Amino acid sequence: MAKKSSGATSGKGKDKGSGEEPATFTQALRAGEGFDLAALSPRATPGFDGDKADGEKAMEGLGDRLSELQERLYAESRGGGSRSVLLVIQGMDTSGKGGIMRHVVGSFDPQGVAITAFKAPSDEEKKHPFLWRIRNALPGPGDIGVFDRSHYEDVLIVRVHDLVPQSQWSRRYTQINDFEAKVVESGTTVVKVMLHISSDEQKARLAERLDRPDKHWKYNPGDLDERARWADYQEAYQVAIEKCSTDVAPWFVVPADRKWYARLAVTNLVLEHLEALDPQWPEADFDVEAEQRRLSLMP
Amino acid sequence: MAKKSSGATSGKGKDKGSGEEPATFTQALRAGEGFDLAALSPRATPGFDGDKADGEKAMEGLGDRLSELQERLYAESRGGGSRSVLLVIQGMDTSGKGGIMRHVVGSFDPQGVAITAFKAPSDEEKKHPFLWRIRNALPGPGDIGVFDRSHYEDVLIVRVHDLVPQSQWSRRYTQINDFEAKVVESGTTVVKVMLHISSDEQKARLAERLDRPDKHWKYNPGDLDERARWADYQEAYQVAIEKCSTDVAPWFVVPADRKWYARLAVTNLVLEHLEALDPQWPEADFDVEAEQRRLSLMP
Numbered sequence: 001m002a003k004k005s006s007g008a009t010s011g012k013g014k015d016k017g018s019g020e021e022p023a024t025f026t027q028a029l030r031a032g033e034g035f036d037l038a039a040l041s042p043r044a045t046p047g048f049d050g051d052k053a054d055g056e057k058a059m060e061g062l063g064d065r066l067s068e069l070q071e072r073l074y075a076e077s078r079g080g081g082s083r084s085v086l087l088v089i090q091g092m093d094t095s096g097k098g099g100i101m102r103h104v105v106g107s108f109d110p111q112g113v114a115i116t117a118f119k120a121p122s123d124e125e126k127k128h129p130f131l132w133r134i135r136n137a138l139p140g141p142g143d144i145g146v147f148d149r150s151h152y153e154d155v156l157i158v159r160v161h162d163l164v165p166q167s168q169w170s171r172r173y174t175q176i177n178d179f180e181a182k183v184v185e186s187g188t189t190v191v192k193v194m195l196h197i198s199s200d201e202q203k204a205r206l207a208e209r210l211d212r213p214d215k216h217w218k219y220n221p222g223d224l225d226e227r228a229r230w231a232d233y234q235e236a237y238q239v240a241i242e243k244c245s246t247d248v249a250p251w252f253v254v255p256a257d258r259k260w261y262a263r264l265a266v267t268n269l270v271l272e273h274l275e276a277l278d279p280q281w282p283e284a285d286f287d288v289e290a291e292q293r294r295l296s297l298m299p
Numbered sequence: 300m301a302k303k304s305s306g307a308t309s310g311k312g313k314d315k316g317s318g319e320e321p322a323t324f325t326q327a328l329r330a331g332e333g334f335d336l337a338a339l340s341p342r343a344t345p346g347f348d349g350d351k352a353d354g355e356k357a358m359e360g361l362g363d364r365l366s367e368l369q370e371r372l373y374a375e376s377r378g379g380g381s382r383s384v385l386l387v388i389q390g391m392d393t394s395g396k397g398g399i400m401r402h403v404v405g406s407f408d409p410q411g412v413a414i415t416a417f418k419a420p421s422d423e424e425k426k427h428p429f430l431w432r433i434r435n436a437l438p439g440p441g442d443i444g445v446f447d448r449s450h451y452e453d454v455l456i457v458r459v460h461d462l463v464p465q466s467q468w469s470r471r472y473t474q475i476n477d478f479e480a481k482v483v484e485s486g487t488t489v490v491k492v493m494l495h496i497s498s499d500e501q502k503a504r505l506a507e508r509l510d511r512p513d514k515h516w517k518y519n520p521g522d523l524d525e526r527a528r529w530a531d532y533q534e535a536y537q538v539a540i541e542k543c544s545t546d547v548a549p550w551f552v553v554p555a556d557r558k559w560y561a562r563l564a565v566t567n568l569v570l571e572h573l574e575a576l577d578p579q580w581p582e583a584d585f586d587v588e589a590e591q592r593r594l595s596l597m598p
Contacts, residue, residue, distance in 0.1 A: 075513075075516040078516045079516055098410065101408070101409060101410045102408045102409070102410065105409050106405070106407075106408060106409050108405075108409075109400070109401045109405060110400060110401070110404050110405050110407075110409055110412060110414055111397065111400045111401065111414060111416070111447075113409060115409055115410060117410070148410075199598070203594065203597065206594055207591070207594060207595075210587055210590055210591050210594065211591075213580060213583070214374075214580045216580070216581070216582075216583040216587065217374040217377045217378055217580060217581050217583075219583070219585070219590070220585075221585050221590060221593075224590070224593055224594060224597065227597060228597070281512060281513045281515070281516060282515070282516050283515075284512075284515040284516075284518070286518070286519075286520050288509055288515065291509055291518070291520060291523065292506070292509050292510075294520075294523050295502065295505055295506060295509065295523060296506075298502065298523065298526060298527070299498070
């Protein structure tokens with residue numbers, strides 16, 4: 001699957017948006033005013049004018065820049081900086097969250113990364129407000145925190161299954177916006193990504209999990225019960241994105257039927273946000289020449 | 300620095316130990332009976348008969364095998380398995396611990412990895428026995444835990460500076476052995492690595508940190524005070540390795556003046572231990588055909 005050409009023929013015009021093409025993934029993928037999830041093709045490649053081979057080539061060039069920017073962010077924090085990045089990944093089952101963790105987050109320096117996978121809340125977590133466990137997992141200074149699912153489950157699965165009364169979940173959109181505004185205010189850049197796949201693509205990916213014994217462990221019969229609520233989930237995503245794509249913490253919706261595109265897009269989203277932060281190497285807080293002399297006198 | 304050829308000319312004879320060369324890194328690097336740290340050259344390349352270019356080529360072949368074995372270990376735990384791996388990295392300042400984290404640990408799937416960097420203990424940690432914070436950081440089932448420094452600091456820096464009375468630190472070797480035996484008993488494979496550099500190489504690496512503004516943040520004037528205790532640290536390492544290289548949790552001493560070799564060696568150590576574990580994909584705990592039918596009937 002995902003083998004058909006994107007139809008683009010003009011090659012690897014990644015950086016300079018040619019014609020009406022937006023110049024950055026950040027611009028191309030941001031869910032703005034009047035966003036309509038149903039109108040976005042899961043096979044589209046916004047912000048990128050090329051096919052799979054072009055995409056893989058474009059990925060190669062990103063590692064070194066990402067690596068230096070991440071190290072600068074980390075170094076900045078060692079010099080007293082408090083900035084950090086939080087990457088939130090949401091998406092239906094099989095939308096490729098695990099692949100993003102493995103291939104995109106896996107390309108970052110693991111010393112400055114903390115992944116938190118949010119499952120159904122534990123008994124302990126249920127005793128607290130829904131944002132409690134989220135707050136506890138926010139990235140420290142200089143780090144890139146990554147959420148594999150997030151507080152958005154509290155307005156997605158919780159809404160679809162009415163796990164709490166509507167009067168309760170309906171207030172959460174505002175609570176989330178207030179919470180995220182404070183997180184941003186404290187120095188954390190929040191990058192929220194929805195991996196957007198089609199129902200057909202999910203069917204194919206679930207079939208593959210069932211066909212391959214080395215994928216059985218990823219499958220759970222409950223996955224089909226959730227699949228049966230496809231339309232409800234799409235609606236819940238639409239509402240969450242509509243209500244919570246704010247100026248300070250917008251949503252980015254990444255078409256994800258093509259895995260190579262989703263990985264390229266998320267990598268670039270992180271890269272562009274790091275570039276905007278423009279972290280700097282901290283000044284030495286010691287006398288460099290004095291230390292050089294001390295060292296030179298040692299055996 | 301570290302540019303001189305290893306003197307080896309026979310090429311990439313990595314897999315089949317030619318002649319008296321040991322067949323695995325595990326065998327070549329294990330600190331056994333009568334181990335003498337001072338007698339091991341930090342520029343040696345035990346278990347590998349080749350130069351830097353050969354080493355980099357050999358690394359390329361390891362990623363896929365590592366990746367599959369790690370995923371199997373993780374999958375096994377989802378099927379109820381309790382096995383895990385703990386990689387302990389120790390070494391003098393500038394010995395390359397950060398590079399191992401970045402380049403070796405960074406090549407693993409981050410979803411199954413947890414790095415813990417042990418700094419000087421916090422006030423809270425000081426209230427507990429020295430192994431308390433270590434126990435709290437042990438890997439969960441299916442994970443690869445990585446310690447950047449470890450409980451060995453409690454018989455290294457603590458011994459060199461007498462941070463606790465000798466009567467106390469001298470008992471810790473036995474306490475460590477007892478602790479590690481229990482960790483192994485519970486299903487965790489412990490791989491303890493000392494990165495062994497020469498004093499000259501440390502001097503060159505510290506000089507580089509002082510010469511380059513983008514490395515100043517890694518430097519601390521206290522590093523030279525520690526360097527002045529070089530011989531004491533070497534002795535403390537010798538004793539720790541002698542006393543704590545046990546059958547169930549041996550030490551591996553990796554010559555580390557050549558960064559490419561150290562990374563190749565640690566990668567292979569982890570790989571060989573995963574191969575020995577031979578983790579298996581778990582059996583499906585559902586009726587595969589029934590699920591395939593259910594899926595095929597869905598829109």
